[in-house]
Amino acid sequence: MEKKLGINEKNRRLLDLLNRFGKNLFSIKDASKIMGLSVKDTRLYLGYFARRGWLARVKRGLYISVPLGTVSPQKYRENPWIVANRIFAPCYVGGWSAAEHWEFTDQIFNSIFVFTARMFRKKNITIQGTEFILKLVRTKKIDHTKSIWIENVKVQVSDPSKTIVDVLNDPAVGGGIRHVSDIVRNYFGSEYRNDIELLNYIKENKNRTVYKRLGYILEISNIEAPEIIKECHKNISSGYSVLDPAIKTKGSFNRRWNLRVNAKVEK
The missing domain is CATH 1.10.10.10 (Winged helix-like DNA-binding domain superfamily/Winged helix DNA-binding domain)
Incomplete structure (x- = not known):
């Protein structure tokens, strides 16, 4: 041999x-x-x-x-999540990649979304043919994750409620607001739905636009969540926020949620 x-x-x-x-x-x-x-x-x-x-x-x-x-x-290729865990640590897999993991979406993304506390010159890095999309976060923001084991390696992925907060905080990490609305609907129809946990995470996040986006999506999607909608409306900030910052269209103004609705969300 x-x-x-x-x-x-x-x-x-x-x-x-x-x-x-x-x-x-x-x-x-x-x-x-x-x-x-x-x-x-x-x-x-x-x-x-x-x-x-x-x-x-x-x-x-x-x-x-x-x-x-x-x-x-x-x-020969290593599992991309293991690669991310080694190269970008401290980090966690989040955004659309976490949504795929928790089965909140059927859409297949070719890239892996990673939240990392390390500075990298590029936001898009390709390793072994896999594209990694990076978002810089403070170390203390690397929380509310779940450990999963891949080939004897422990990898961190945002837990279900954290995944929802992340994609509402920045719709781009969820593939845009249209896709984010699908992720939100699937979360609320899943076994992972946890209203108290979700509201606590949003409060910790300290971005009141998340309340606006969530409340708007819940109402337009006719999701049964009266207490969450009530809490969201109570916490919205004054002034108008953009539903999807990545879209340049001006859109219409929604006075109830102080949102500039610049993208169509499926009902």
């Missing part, structure tokens, strides 16, 4: 160490500690292993083990 794969005894031992003690994704520094080599030597070994197809390079300085026998090692 060794001869067939072209792996000598030393290389196999080093690869075994990486497979046994490495994380799903590991950096050069991680590998250096695992293999007991200098960072310089480790960098050379990892580059060699990647060229031979025994490792896959996720991005500069970050690698993943490739199962022996993989037909196209260079095309």
